[in-house]
Amino acid sequence: MDNELYFELGLGTRMRRLIEMLTNGMEKVYADQGIEFRTGHFYALYAIVERGPLTINEIAGLAGFSHSAVSQTIKRLISLDIFETQPTDDGRQKRVHLTENGKRVVEKLHPTWAAVEAVVKDAIHEGGVDFLAAITGVENAFRRQSVYDRLQEKLMAPKAQGRFEIVPYHVRWRDDFKDLNLWWLKKYFRVEPIDERVLADPEGDILDHGGEIYFAVVDGMAVGTVAMKNMGDGVFELTKLGVNPEVQQGGMGRALCQTIIDRFQARGGKLLFLETNTILTPAIKLYEKLNFVERPFPTESPYERANYYMVWEPDS
Incomplete structure (x- = not known):
């Protein structure tokens, strides 16, 4: 034409x-x-x-x-x-x-x-x-990654003082790991005993058992976090995903989750799962984009709030 x-x-x-x-x-x-x-x-x-x-x-x-x-x-x-x-x-x-x-x-x-x-x-x-x-x-x-998410990422990038980077756990960010998770827990649910235990001692509850914790850092400040718990026998859980709501950085939650997926694959894991709640619609949509699919709970969840179980499936 x-x-x-x-x-x-x-x-x-x-x-x-x-x-x-x-x-x-x-x-x-x-x-x-x-x-x-x-x-x-x-x-x-x-x-x-x-x-x-x-x-x-x-x-x-x-x-x-x-x-x-x-x-x-x-x-x-x-x-x-x-x-x-x-x-x-x-x-x-x-x-x-x-x-x-x-x-x-x-x-x-x-x-x-x-x-x-x-x-x-x-x-x-x-x-x-x-x-x-x-x-x-x-x-x-x-x-x-949806058109909307891609546009948000492009539009928000100029607003950020610096691009975030994903880094492994450091003790200097221990309190941030707790605070970033407490924000969404208190907003949508209640803090359960298992949350209190994990957030009070992430080293002992996650790292010492072969798990991993990562942070999204902007200008030296931890503004997002996620963890991968080692459940044994090649089974891992993606858990404790939290992002500072005041930080306008598109793609941060996705990058944190992708880091866990990459680490799971690098370690030759057999099963990567997560537990969430259906009221967290944006989070579930993010997980679906990353190839997590809903499955029945194999056992009773340790979390009262959990009513949705997802398993990561690689691209066929």
Whole structure:
């Protein structure tokens, strides 16, 4: 396109332009064939066709869309007699199925979908780039660290007096280890006996048992901390993550957690886990970006506040 205006900054505009090209062509074909179907509904129908009956949460996970957006699409396809829902075995959710009419619609759509796939492949070949690989790469980058977090990191960097560095435990920061954790514990929960023991003697409770403690330091001041407890037999716990809320440094919590992951791998660990609480939504989102996934508690937690157990899984 001559005189192109939109490049990296206008990536969203470029993607929307491409979507409109695809949408306009496909919907004209649907209309020509007398099929009442919108391209915006494709992701939901295709998920059911390829994977079988799914819950709304499962469809949202596959498409990467919000639950509310997927729910609206499902309602529309139900109104068109393409989808129906049935309760799951435990009755807690509804699973989306194709209706008999939906199956007939899919049969009509298959030839068009095959043609669309061929046309897109031809266009990608003409473009001379591995377009899908490029999209996947960008998506994966934003899954690892969201657009918002990346922007915050860029915008906050000029406000900081100096970039933070991650350093191992030193006795000079013992009180900071305690204070940084007490801040969030008192804000959201209560300080439990196990917290008091660990925070009063991090050397004896963590370091002497083969654990590690790290600090994020700015201009000689500890403004963030995290620990890795050695539970034995190659099992480690990421714990005691705390960051000074007054320090505007994007990416500090992520860097602290990544340090623990790196140390866990360097030591040949078998399992890295953490325990948290569902009210700490930003923390859980951070953990998910770092490849922590929810799992059932294997044993009862020593923390009363813990109601969410996560395990780190490396990239496959």
